[in-house]
Amino acid sequence: MNDRIAFDRVDWVNSIFLFFISAIAVIGAPIYLWNFGLDWLMGSLFVFYVLATGLSITLGYHRLFSHLSFKAKWPVRLATLVFGACAFENSALSWVSDHRRHHKHTDDDDDPYDISKGFWWAHMGWILFKVNPVPPLDNVADLRKDKLVMWQYRWDKLLAVGVGLLLPTAIGFISNGWVGALAGLLVVGALRVFLVQQSTFFINSLCHTVGDQPYSTKCSARDSTVMAFFTFGEGYHNFHHEFQHDYRNGVKTWCFDPTKWSIWLLQKVGLASSLRRVPPSRVLLAEMAEARRKADVKLAGLESGETVCERARESIKEILEQLSENYHEFDQAISEKVEVSKKVIAEWRRETRELVARLGNVRPEPV
Numbered sequence: 001m002n003d004r005i006a007f008d009r010v011d012w013v014n015s016i017f018l019f020f021i022s023a024i025a026v027i028g029a030p031i032y033l034w035n036f037g038l039d040w041l042m043g044s045l046f047v048f049y050v051l052a053t054g055l056s057i058t059l060g061y062h063r064l065f066s067h068l069s070f071k072a073k074w075p076v077r078l079a080t081l082v083f084g085a086c087a088f089e090n091s092a093l094s095w096v097s098d099h100r101r102h103h104k105h106t107d108d109d110d111d112p113y114d115i116s117k118g119f120w121w122a123h124m125g126w127i128l129f130k131v132n133p134v135p136p137l138d139n140v141a142d143l144r145k146d147k148l149v150m151w152q153y154r155w156d157k158l159l160a161v162g163v164g165l166l167l168p169t170a171i172g173f174i175s176n177g178w179v180g181a182l183a184g185l186l187v188v189g190a191l192r193v194f195l196v197q198q199s200t201f202f203i204n205s206l207c208h209t210v211g212d213q214p215y216s217t218k219c220s221a222r223d224s225t226v227m228a229f230f231t232f233g234e235g236y237h238n239f240h241h242e243f244q245h246d247y248r249n250g251v252k253t254w255c256f257d258p259t260k261w262s263i264w265l266l267q268k269v270g271l272a273s274s275l276r277r278v279p280p281s282r283v284l285l286a287e288m289a290e291a292r293r294k295a296d297v298k299l300a301g302l303e304s305g306e307t308v309c310e311r312a313r314e315s316i317k318e319i320l321e322q323l324s325e326n327y328h329e330f331d332q333a334i335s336e337k338v339e340v341s342k343k344v345i346a347e348w349r350r351e352t353r354e355l356v357a358r359l360g361n362v363r364p365e366p367v
């Protein structure tokens with residue numbers, strides 16, 4: 001934690017709220033479920049709220065409002081703003097402002113959830129302390145023109161409590177009296193808020209700690225399929241930081257990215273348009289550049305060592321030369337606008353991966 005943050009700057013409202021939500025989710029909700037179980041209505045409502053609030057953050061707050069990676073009709077904007085508020089992660093305007101600063105200043109002091117200040121700081125710590133001075137909302141001028149966003153900015157807390165907690169409590173009460181009301185408050189309310197919040201927090205912490213960096217090592221962001229399962233597809237964070245305006249985080253067809261699928265479905269029914277995609281050739285070029293950089297770093301590391309294994313050095317040099325040659329050839333083909341088919345891209349990618357695997361197998365033991 002840096003010296004701008006001190007104990008006397010604890011944000012007590014956020015801290016007490018997160019403490020109670022966590023305590024109810026970890027202790028209160030399991031005790032309730034053990035004693036009363038969950039009927040089909042409240043079970044369905046729980047699943048609906050998890051999906052609605054989770055996707056409102058990833059599809060709405062993140063990919064739509066922060067990165068403008070597609071255009072959405074007003075029903076989508078309204079729904080993601082209402083259910084996004086129910087995640088208790090602040091208004092869309094404030095969330096987007098923080099997130100845009102995260103992308104602009106990743107891993108440095110102006111990054112609100114800077115992973116270089118430690119895992120817990122990036123995960124939750126940054127929410128528990130007030131930053132002084134409070135960063136201005138000076139990077140969301142585009143969203144200020146959106147009447148729905150400004151309406152949500154004004155009523156964010158009321159929507160969060162009303163739709164996020166009181167509505168499921170009321171539905172539970174109507175269906176099953178006080179036992180149902182408790183299911184609405186403890187399970188559909190608190191437990192669901194806890195799960196969706198932790199899913200978002202993991203993107204800022206684990207997705208900057210665990211996984212691969214196939215597209216860039218300029219920042220700490222990483223790709224992890226495991227994390228994608230817990231984050232509605234946001235686990236492919238290395239790709240996302242390199243190509244932040246792409247509506248996909250999991251760019252490959254096989255990637256688990258329910259947010260990407262939902263945006264695609266919205267387009268099919270006419271509620272979304274102008275989906276932004278990075279051309280496959282540019283994605284591959286980034287992979288090739290990163291592979292070449294890894295070989296460069298490995299070679300430099302070997303040469304700075306006291307004892308040098310000549311055979312290992314020669315192997316790395318050979319791989320580096322091949323990677324550089326491929327990179328320049330492919331780069332030239334793209335700049336000359338040569339038509340590159342999917343099959344050709346797949347072949348280049350396979351060769352790049354094979355070279356990276358060979359690079360990983362070179363053992364620079366001293367002779």
Ligand SMILES: [Zn+2]
Nearest residue numbers: 102204221237
């Ligand atoms: Zn990030």
Ligand SMILES: [Zn+2]
Nearest residue numbers: 066099240244
């Ligand atoms: Zn982002």
